[in-house]
Amino acid sequence: MTDNLPPLRDIVNRHGLIATKALGQNFLFDEQLLSRIATVPGKLKGENVLEVGPGPGGLTRALLRAGANVTAIEMDKRCMPALAELSEAFPDQLTVIQGDATKIAPETLFNGPWHVAANLPYNVGTMLFTGWLSGQSWPPQWKSLTLMFQQEVAERIIAAPGSDAYGRLAVLAQWRSVPRIAMKVHRSAFTPPPKVMSAIIHVEPAAMPEGVSARMLERVTEAAFGQRRKMLRQSLKGLPGAIDALEVLGIDSQRRAETLDVAEFVSIARVLTK
Known part of the structure; x- marks a missing residue:
C-alpha cells in the first residue's frame, strides 16, 4: 500500500480502543473484505462519500484508497486520534466530524451529490436508513447507499409480499428505489463477533411514482x-x-x-x- 498504514489491529491496540455495546460498535479488521465493500458503490475516485460511525477507520481507509473524498461522522471521541492519523495519510481527502449523525443533515456537509457508505451502528442503523429514504424531494441528493445491517434487517429491506420479512421497511425501501443484498458478512469477521450474521445492502434511487405524497x-x-x-x-x-x-x-x-x-x-x- 502506498500509504504505509499499519494494520488496523495495531491502530486499535495502540489507542486502546475497545468496541462498546452502548454505541452499537463491532469493528471489522479484514482489509480485503473492507476493500470489497468499498467497491460496491462503483468507482469512487473523486466522489463525495458520507460515512457514519467509522470507529477506528477500517472502512474509511478502504474508501480513501478507492479515491473517495470522505466526510466521516463519529460520536466516539476515543476514535478521533486514530482517524486523525488517516487524515495525515490522505491529505485533503478526509473530514472528520465528532457528533451524532442523527442530528446532522448531510446536505449541509456537501456542495454536490454524495454516496453513503457505512458499517452502521446497530442501534441507529434503521432510523438513519428510513430518514435517508424519506422526504418529498426526489431523486435524493445521495447517489447510492451502501450499508451494513444485521442480515435479518437486510432481508426485511428486500422482502417480497407474502413473506414473513415483508413489512413497512420493504415498502419504504422499494417504492422509489432499488435495494439489493450486495454481500453477506459472517459474524466471525467482526471484533467482538455479534450474535447475528450481517449483510451489505446497496440502494440506488429509482423513478418516483407520480401524484403520491x-x-x-x-x-x-x-x-x-x-x-x-x-x-x-x-x-x-x-x-x-x-x-x-x-x-x-x-x-x-x-x-x-x-x-x-x-x-x-x-x-x-x-x-x-x-
Whole structure:
C-alpha cells in the first residue's frame, strides 16, 4: 500500500480502543473484505462519500484508497486520534466530524451529490436508513447507499409480499428505489463477533411514482403494518378516507397488509393524496 498504514489491529491496540455495546460498535479488521465493500458503490475516485460511525477507520481507509473524498461522522471521541492519523495519510481527502449523525443533515456537509457508505451502528442503523429514504424531494441528493445491517434487517429491506420479512421497511425501501443484498458478512469477521450474521445492502434511487405524497405513503404503511395481523378494514380505519380508497381501487378490505404489493400501497397513497 502506498500509504504505509499499519494494520488496523495495531491502530486499535495502540489507542486502546475497545468496541462498546452502548454505541452499537463491532469493528471489522479484514482489509480485503473492507476493500470489497468499498467497491460496491462503483468507482469512487473523486466522489463525495458520507460515512457514519467509522470507529477506528477500517472502512474509511478502504474508501480513501478507492479515491473517495470522505466526510466521516463519529460520536466516539476515543476514535478521533486514530482517524486523525488517516487524515495525515490522505491529505485533503478526509473530514472528520465528532457528533451524532442523527442530528446532522448531510446536505449541509456537501456542495454536490454524495454516496453513503457505512458499517452502521446497530442501534441507529434503521432510523438513519428510513430518514435517508424519506422526504418529498426526489431523486435524493445521495447517489447510492451502501450499508451494513444485521442480515435479518437486510432481508426485511428486500422482502417480497407474502413473506414473513415483508413489512413497512420493504415498502419504504422499494417504492422509489432499488435495494439489493450486495454481500453477506459472517459474524466471525467482526471484533467482538455479534450474535447475528450481517449483510451489505446497496440502494440506488429509482423513478418516483407520480401524484403520491411520501408522507401519505408513510402514514398508510404505518397504519397497515402497525396491526399486521388484522384485516385492512380494521388496521386502516383510523386513517381518514382509507377504507373508501380500498373500495375505489377494488382492493378487498379483508386482506392483510403483508399480502399487498408495493404498487398497491402506492395506489392507496395516491388516492389519499388527491
